Amino acid sequence: MASPIVPSTGLGSGLEISKIVQALVTSDTSAKQAQIKRQTNNNSAMISGIGSLRSALTAFQDAMKKLNDPKAPSFNAYTGTSGNESVVKVKSDGSAVPGNYDIIVNKLATSSKVASQQFAGGASSAISAGEMTISQGGKSYKLKIDSGASLQSVRDKINKEMSENGISANIINEAGGSRLVFASTNTGAGSDISVGGIPELTIDGTVQMSGSGGGFITALAQDAELSVDGLKITSASNTVDKAISGMSLELTGVSAKSGDGSSASTRLTIAQDNDGLKKNIQSFVDAYNTLQKAVTSLTTVTKDASGTMVLGQLTNDPTTRSLLGDMRGVLSQAGASGSLSSLSQLGINTMKDGTLEFNSTKFTTAMDKKMLGGQVQNLFTGDGGVFERMNKAIDPYNSIDGSLASRKANLDKVAKNLSNQQAALDRRTDSLTESLTRKYVAFDTALGKMKAQASQINSIFEALNAQQKNS
Known part of the structure; x- marks a missing residue:
């Protein structure tokens, strides 16, 4: 509710009503306002910190996934x-x-390419209605050809319905007429295409075309x-x-x-492939260090320009500490069996700030003398390897229903509650401002009337005194 508009200085009292009301309202609401502001800032910082942490964890997991892509395997010895x-x-x-x-x-290995008979009318040549059968490699496919079809419409139908089977068609215009040419992405002997069902498009893919007739164009598939x-x-x-x-x-x-x-x-x-292994290991180390630096920035206490201590968004956060502990446990834990069981054997060591250092000299020595190449892939990407154990350590925190998602949901509830508290305080501020303003305006009005009455009385007495002097 909006407060009434009044002059800043009372006409009757001369008091600065708006300043008095503002001071009284502030005195009544400032403690609660400071509390809401402090809690809101802390809650917003925590929400932002958890969002940043989840983004960093996801980026790290994506990097491991890329290094463990079965279509482009890394860590090949x-x-x-x-x-x-x-x-x-x-x-x-x-x-x-x-x-x-x-x-x-x-x-x-080659694929089949066959052509129909010649059509003097070109792409617009009429084609009989019926059911076309396209055969290849022991498989047959049926296509319904409607009445009024042309060579071009048949071509379009084949490309629309047969592309998923690796068969396509096109029209080739040569001297004497046009042909419907079938091609295939399937290779190997016995993959020759044959066509039946439509008389003028019948093709024996095992016979070479001759004259205006159809058949395979150059050679059988091989x-x-x-x-x-x-x-x-x-x-x-x-x-x-x-x-x-x-x-x-x-x-x-x-x-x-x-x-x-x-x-x-x-x-x-x-x-x-020592160079390839070194590159992939360095990629893992870089991805981990990027995550570690992101976490450090969220948890480190810093100083602002005036020297005041500024807490990180997740400073002293127990969930973050637990996460880091679980991840560091993976790095120090013995993994694969055999002569290669730890990252330190490859020159990977944890520094004081939590980041990893990759000693390429130690790596090269280990690879040349101990011949560990065949075991590196298993150490990282095998069953129970670093990637699998690292994901198992991270997932309870970063999965859709993990602890970080739960904390975010709870913090969102707190943010909504604080927003409701602020709205309630705003309503109280408006109500109190209006109430006090009305009271002071009433007081100012009453005081103005009293002054006016006093002035009238003084005027009466002054008039009486003047009459007495003149009589």
Whole structure:
């Protein structure tokens, strides 16, 4: 409720009514106002601190997840190198072993490409209604062709309904007419496409097209053919995962022929990848240190420009202390079995400020002398490894229903309660201001009337005295 508007100085009393009312209201409400402000500031700082802590924890977990991505595994002990990536590329995983291999690629795996008969009318040529059957690799797919269809509308229907099966179509315009050409992303012998059901679009994918008739365009689909150290291998795909244990080969071209007609081999080398391991370990250390520095900034007591002590948003917070203790426990805990069981063996040590130091010299010495490369991946990403144990330590705090989320919910309730208290205090302030203002205005009005009456009485007496002097 708004307070009445009154002059700052009473007309009857000469008192500064607004200042008097403000002083009385402040005296009555200042203690409660200070309490609400203090509690609100503390609560807001805690909410902000917990939000910052959760963001830092999530960023750290995301960094570990990236380093533990099964599609791009980190901490591989060995790396593969190809002597000619225009013929073959190589990737290794944790089960690879050092060695050299000579690869000859005789054929690449190819896919089927077939064409229909020629249509003199081009893309607008009419196509009979019916049920089209597209067959490939022992599988058949049915497509309903409605009346009034054209070569182009059939093409569009195929692309819409068959893309998920790796089959597409397009129209090629050549001398003499247009053809509907089918292509596939599936490779390997026996993956040739055949089409039936619609007379003018019937294609035998095992017969080469001739004249205006349909069939395969250049060649039948074929398997890749290669040899590894003279051992012959065939593959329906140009990605060969099982030819060499722990390695994935990507065939990119056919081996060149030498002067005597023999094929030139490409040397694949699998060697311990110290540089790659060092890079990934440093990434983990950097991610952990970023988290540790964020927590330190939230818990450290600092001084402002005037030298006053300023508490961090989470200074002395028991949940944060407990979290840090659990995480540091993971770093010091023995993990994987075998000769590599702790981070310190790789040159990773905890500093006084809680951050990690990575001694690359100690790491290189351990890798060269103790040959720990094959165990590094297991230490970090294996069952019971650092990443798994670290996530188990963090999840009770940072999960959707973790302790930090619960604290945030409770702090939000406190914030709402404080907001309600402030609203109630504002209402009391307005009410008290209005009440006191009315009282002082009434007092000022009464005093003004008394002064007016006193002035009248004085005037009467002055008039009587004047009459007596004149008589």
